Structure formats: C-alpha cells, structure tokens
Amino acid sequence: MSLHRRLLILLVAVVLLGGVAVAAVVRAGDRAHEKDREQAGGPRVAPGPVSLAAAGGGRRLVFRNMAWGPHRDELATVPAEDPRAPRTASGVSCLRLHAAAGTGICLQSVKGGAGVQDGYRAVVLDASLRELAAHPLAGIPTRARVSPGGHLAAWTVFVGGDSYAGTDFSTRTSVLDLRTGRLEASLEDYAIRKDGRIHKAVDVNFWGVTFTPDEQGFYATLATGGTTYLVRGDLAARTVTTLRENAECPSLSPDGTRIAFKKRIPGRPAEAPWQLHVLDLATGAETPLAEQRSVDDQAVWLDDRTVAYALPGDFGADLYAVPADGSGAPARFMDAALAPALLG
Template identity: 55%
Template sequence: MTTLRRRLLTLVAAILLLAGLATGVVLHAAARADRANQPRSGDPTVRTGTLTLDQKGRLAFLNAAPGPHRNAVASVRSTDPEGGRTASTLKCARFYAAAGTGICLQSNPGVLKQSNRALLLDAGLRTRRTFALAGTPSRARVSPSGRFAAWTVFVSGESYSSAFFSTRTSILDTRTMRLAPSLETFSIVRGGKPYHASDINFWGVTFAPDDDTFYATLNTANKTYLVRGSVSRRTVTTLVENVECPSLSPDETRIAFKKRVLSRTNLWHEYVLDLHTLRETALAERHSVDDQATWLDNHTVAYALPTDGRVGSSDLWSVPADGSGTPHLLIAGASSPAPL
C-alpha cells in the first residue's frame, strides 16, 4: 500500500506540474500579446464604424495596429491609404473579399487544442456559413465574381520554410455551398502525363474571372510548381517551377509570386511572371516576402512585411509590377489587403 500510495502521489504531482506549466505558457502568451497590443505614439487612428464589402473605392485589410481593434477587418479610402481607418468588430487571422463576398479565417488558441474555422461572409460582414479548419490559417482568396472562395491551412508545421509541413487547400462554391475539402483529390498533369505521388501539397489559390480557372502552388518531390486548374473538371496542370503563392493580375496576363532564392539575407523574392512568354521580372522589393501578394491594379502589387521592432505585427507595402521604382509603405500596421 505504501508503494502504491507513493506512485499515486507522484502521478498527482506530475499532473499538477504539467497543468501549472500549461497555465504558465498561456498566461505568458497572453501577457506578450497584451504588450504587443499597447498603442504607441504615432500609431494610426482607428475608429469603429460601419464597414461593408460592397463599398467601392476602398481598400479592406486586417488591422495590425495595437489597441482594441487589433486583427479586426478594417478599411481605408483607396486614394488615402494613410488616412484614418474604420474598423469592424470582426477579427480574423486571414481575410480576403471580392464582389461583396468575404472569407475570414479564425484561429482561437486553447490550452489543449486550437480551434480554427472559416467564416463565409456577406457584404455586411455577417456569417453565411461556418466551416471547421483542419489546421492553422495560412492563405485566403475569393474569386472576382464572389462565386468561389479558397483557403489554405497548415496541418502540421508552422511555415513553408519548415523542414516538415503539410498543407490542405479547399475550394468552396459560395452559391451551392459545395466544398472541395482538398485539392489533393484533383487530377494532376505534369509534363503532359498524369502524375501521382504521396507527398503532394497545394497552397495559395488565385482565381480567374471565368468562375472556373484558378492557379495555385503544387509542391512535390522537393519542388514547387505553378499549376493552372479547373474547378469544374477537377484537374490541375503544371506550368513552371519555383513559383509560390501566385496572384493573378486583373487583366489575367501576369502572375505575381514569391520565388525561393539562395541568399543569406533573403528566403523569397517577389517576381511577376508573364503568362504568355513565361518571362520572369524581379520586383524592386529586396526583403524576403513571405506573403501572397495582392494586385491593387494592373500596375501595382501589395504585400505584407514584418514591422520593425514589433513582434507579430506587419505593414503593407506596394511596388510597381514592372520591376521599376522602389517599395512604398502603403499602410502601417496592416495585412491581408483586399481592394473593394
């Protein structure tokens, strides 16, 4: 009995110790997040107001500025992106919108399990449908017509630079609510032949206006490919190598993407690919861009970069799409841009 009692006491002590450690980790993370949320002098003015996804001439995004509106869907006038921003009460980890339809990916950490979900939004930011996510939110896109929405999550690992990661990319028909849970079920054509492998991953969908064609990144055998896909035929075809997180230009002639480069200072460089000639143009941004760029118009792309000296925050930058010019700070304390 004495030995059994000692074992039980040891077990109880171990459980209490683990519970204490878990609580400490959560409290530490909360305290760190609270410090990051403290406003500083010079931070942008954010006010609560009415925000809809059918407001023309505005740029929607996720507010990354410290304060009570951090991570909220916000917007500014496209002609005055440095002006005061209007914030909603909806908070997301990733966001995108087009034609009055939005997608909001949320991640709610817990002591034992993290809860992740996708919210399909109407023009008034009201939730039309909720979908459980298999992992941590990574990318989100809506087709130009609002007909389709896509999202990518990390099922394991924390980033594309991790040695071991798995992604899952889904496409939703917002009219019929038919969900393709994983692009891995689509047929793949590589080099003109059907391709099958056990290590396939997709991420970073971007849609064409025809409500069928899309582009995405395919990863297999330690290589990444730009693929062109068809929602109706459930097929993808590889086009070129070393293309990640594609974004189709409004005129459908070019793809903005991040390209993995061998450098001690850069991990990815931002490029634009001409879809007719397959010629690549390096953009003027010299920092490593770990983001899916967004076209503001046919001449300019926007992307997020980490904010200097502020953990977990980012700023939106823009750069000409023809490789000329210099990067320009578009919106301080922001991410996930979506031109309305």
C-alpha cells in the same frame, strides 16, 4: 456648527478632491497613452460600419488591423486613395481575410471551452459582414482568396509545421463554391498532370489559390518531390496541370495577363529565400521586382501596375507596394496591416 455637520462637510470635500485627483490621473494617462501611440506611429482606429459592397464614394481597402488596442485583428477599412487615413474597425476578427464583389472569407481562431482545444474556422461573410456559412479548419490559417465575381472562396492552412521556408510542413487547401455550397475539402483529391503524365505521390501539398476572372479555374502552388510548381486548375474537370517550376503564392493581375509570385533565389538564407517576380502568361517572361527583401506573402494587385505585400513590422506586419514592371522602389503605404483586399 455642530461637530457632526463639520465632519460631514469634511467627508464631502475629501470625496470631491479624490474624484478630481482620479480624473486628473485618468486624463494624464490618456494623454500619455495618446503620446505613446503617436510616438510609436500607430494609426487611429475607431469602431464603425464596414461594408464589403462596392461604394459609390470610391475604392476602399479592407484588411486585418494589426495596431495594438481593442480593435487589433479586426477587419478594418480605409479609402484606397488615402491608406493612412483613420481606420474604421468592424468588430469582426480575422487572422486572414479576402473579399471581392460583396463577399468575404474570414479565417478566425475559436476559443475552446473547458477541456476543449482552441481551433479555427473559415467564415463566409456577406456585404454587411453577416455570417453566411462556416467551416472548421484543420490547422493554422495562412492564405485566403475570393474569386473576382464573389462566387468562390479558397483557403489554405498548415496542418504540420508553420513555415513555407523549409520542407517539414504540410498544408491543406480547400475551395468552396458559394453558389452551390459544395466544398472541395482538399485539392489533393484533384488529378495532377505533370510533364504530360498523371502524377501521384504521397508528399503532395497545395497552397496559395488565385482565381481566374471567369471563375472556371485557378492558379496555385504545388509542392512535390522537393520542388514547387505553378499549376493551373480546372474546377469542372478537377485537375491541375503544372506550368513551371519555382513559383509560389501566385496572384493573378486584374486583367488576367500576369501573375505575381515569390521565387526562391539560390544563395539566399534558407529562412528567407524569396524574391517577388511577375510572370507574363503570354510570353513566359519573368520580371524580378525591385523589392530585395524576402517576401513570404501572397501579393495583392492594387491595380494593373502595382502589387502590395506584407513584411514584418513593429506591430507584426506592415504593407508595402512596388511597381509590377520591375522599375521603381518599394514603399511602405500602410502601417500595422495585413491581408489587404481592394473593393470598388
């Protein structure tokens, strides 16, 4: 065998052995990554089709996936009856989202180009996650809601400061009528009826809209004069009326009879002052829920008996659920998830 042929065979062998070594390292890395993921308790996430339409196969949850990996921050879905099932990720990224009746609102970050500052926008999605409309946002997204019939959307952003716990912040809350395209850029333009009189002040802030089943009105939080109020809004009259003090981030129950909200409790730390309560709209009775930790979130009703909410977790946020009648105890039902909405 010639020297040239022997050298050629040696070169081929080196290349093959190198390829085997690289493959072994890659497989070992994949196994180590999988082991780390399993040890960390991270959920399984894979790309696939996601729909906001009511599915014949049962109810589904859509939410912001917070698990580390290529699908972090994407709108994802799981069966509502099996929230720890493997997740299907849509490829659509949202910082905040909500959906109902085949309509979604997705609050997104927007990367600026050279010399252009990053920004945010509100994107209206149809049932297939196609973009129907988009509106620029004036600040950091914090709350989003779609009305039960899918005809209205609302969102809140921070335009100064970044926490509801203190007093040094400013918000802007907008309401969009998807039937007409009319955008109420700020609820601060609405007339405020407080204690039977028209209230005008420069320190007015609104946040946390939740729509009524008939889609004619809403509830929200009003802050003015250092006090927060639960207000009832009338979309046609463009008015809001205060109902009671110390009620933030309302969420109306599916049957329209109760509101879950967060209430500031005297004596608690200034940075973590809230406890979840439920208000009976007919009687005015307030019920403190069994969750003792401070919840800075707008709760979501999973059904007429249970509310869900986010708390800080290893991946940024985890979802918990607690009975809405004050009984029982809170339980974590989804890891690495935020901003859930129930479909179907």
